[in-house]
Amino acid sequence: MSARPQNVHQARLLRLLRDEGPRSRAELGDVVRLSRSKLAVELDRLAGLGLVESAGLAASRGGRRSGIVRLSPSLRFVAFDIGATSIDVAVTDGGLEVLGHVSEPCDVRQGATVVLERALDLYAGLRDRGLVEGQVHGTGIGVPGPVSFRDGMPVAPPIMPGWDRFPVREAIGQELGCPVLVDNDVNLMALGELHSGLARSVDDFLLVKIGTGIGCGIVVDGAIYRGVSGSAGDIGHIRVADDGPMCACGNAGCLEAFFGGAALARDAAAAARSGRSPQLARLLEDHGELAAAHVAEAAAAGDAESVRLVREGGRHVGQVLAGLVSFFNPGLVVVAGGVAGLGHTLLAEIRGVVYRRSLPLATGNLPIVLSELAGAAGVIGGARLISDHVFDPA
């Protein structure tokens, strides 16, 4: 098993070095409020565990020059972000800088064994590029469905046949010989935004992911809020209207039945076939099927029907989000996921509805923004999740 800090001071020092980078002993002592001698004891222990090391001398603050401390450059975290239609795998250093990141299409419906084997193959490719020389210190894994965080496994995930109660944490832990945590993929994206995205200085925020389906990561006081059974943020089945398209969940009028990658592909194909959109018809002919990216392409080229689809989708997302903003009063809303590639037309519509329908007190200082992390939010969040755990007293 890899080394873990032994007390709260050591944990605090590790997180500080992770989030702020190398620091002088004088600066570290100021922040963690330890005397010079007590700080030296804790840093010596962390160095003994191979977690930190010295890195030269700082500029003088008036007296003796203070030694710089940094996380050990050999620290490695691994993150697997398994989506409905893709796998992302990354290796980071202790400061959660991404050293290598691969992404490829993958259908999660192939089942746990096939998908996890492919994820391990992709990791092996990164390792063989020399990105991991010694031990892996921890692995964070996201999957596109509800997760029992305590048990480290998906529970009754609707779009993941063959994954129900599959022991993902145990399986990967045995392969990589390190601590592993498993969470919902949207929670990982929220942690990614918290760590290095637009939410860096925000304690209470929402991350709305619009991919094949729609989900929400909830951050309360700088930590993921998971709810009593781990399903918090599952907003794809919130009712938009009594009448509306049937949803896979068995109800009619759910948000996901109106919008999201799957619904948009359905509506775009219908628009292509009906003759309402010659541009989409041409794209359908070229590619055999349509996805959000094609609608974005047609909308950018001035196709009125595509613009209408994007705006109507934004309106439905906005209607649900307006209610959640009134309820939760967040400091920020980040919109992310593949369909967020529809960009500012989508964002403008979402903003319009939320600013009009939520209470003024809740929207007065509320930015609603597109994620700037692109595909990296999930893997950065995975590394953050496991590093929070590993950098906690054993």
Place this chain on the structure above:
Amino acid sequence: MSARPQNVHQARLLRLLRDEGPRSRAELGDVVRLSRSKLAVELDRLAGLGLVESAGLAASRGGRRSGIVRLSPSLRFVAFDIGATSIDVAVTDGGLEVLGHVSEPCDVRQGATVVLERALDLYAGLRDRGLVEGQVHGTGIGVPGPVSFRDGMPVAPPIMPGWDRFPVREAIGQELGCPVLVDNDVNLMALGELHSGLARSVDDFLLVKIGTGIGCGIVVDGAIYRGVSGSAGDIGHIRVADDGPMCACGNAGCLEAFFGGAALARDAAAAARSGRSPQLARLLEDHGELAAAHVAEAAAAGDAESVRLVREGGRHVGQVLAGLVSFFNPGLVVVAGGVAGLGHTLLAEIRGVVYRRSLPLATGNLPIVLSELAGAAGVIGGARLISDHVFDPA
């Protein structure tokens, strides 16, 4: 100023005695993990501050009999629960037992000066009954609108003309000479449920108040979640439908425009005048106006139109609540407020919609219950709010 604990051990001891009642020194030492001598030092200091006292000897646990400690019987908290149409004032002891509680109709639209003077008069009546002999240790105040918790004042409250930024905390603090905290009335009710209602053992729950308007108290990890600008839980203006009654907020189709005390009175009067409900027509003639209680009376007497109004109201509350349950995944939902007096017909309809429309994972173990605290939740919550503050290190 009244006495406050000086460290976290003292604070923990006070909260334990408040929530669990008198305890032996042996039991206290076990819970707060202090040695016998250190515990004695802390208890002596608390006794010196007049906050705790000895109360005889406990039964032997095998050795020397341990002394019983209790909160000082002279400790007093005051709570003001100001609603849209009522004032409740209560005095509690240190354990938050209500020693005296008065309630009377009062229109909050009379403005801060008139309403707060009346509240102080009601308090003076309780004091003159001998319920407060010495100092008041703290006062908690609830008001029916958004509050800046930090500033202790209402901010742009829609149904409280004359209260915007009125310094409620300062005004009452000067009169009573004690620490004062001001919060939204629904948050106080949630704290009341947390302290002595059905939510006592639940960390994450929602309290839905259906009164003149509709609001929600959100408890995360045993504490009120207020959001970044203090407006979290303001669910009365969540959209139920695009078309629907106009709401006072300027939008159409808000939950409050469909249901709540004001909407129900409007719909009941319309049913009475249109001839659809002879029973409501008779009640309207007798009383000059109709309220939720009359609809409850008519529904209990078998009036089909009244039953329809209650069920339709429950359906609309259920539609909004279903979305919030999917989003927040609470461990319990408590329904309270005057309109909750409509009872089990209303509750059955709310449950039906939530259990049908929310995700199975979120509703699997989710009780939805009516509050059992009746009108006392707000004042108990007010006492809890201020005692949490006063029983915190100074």
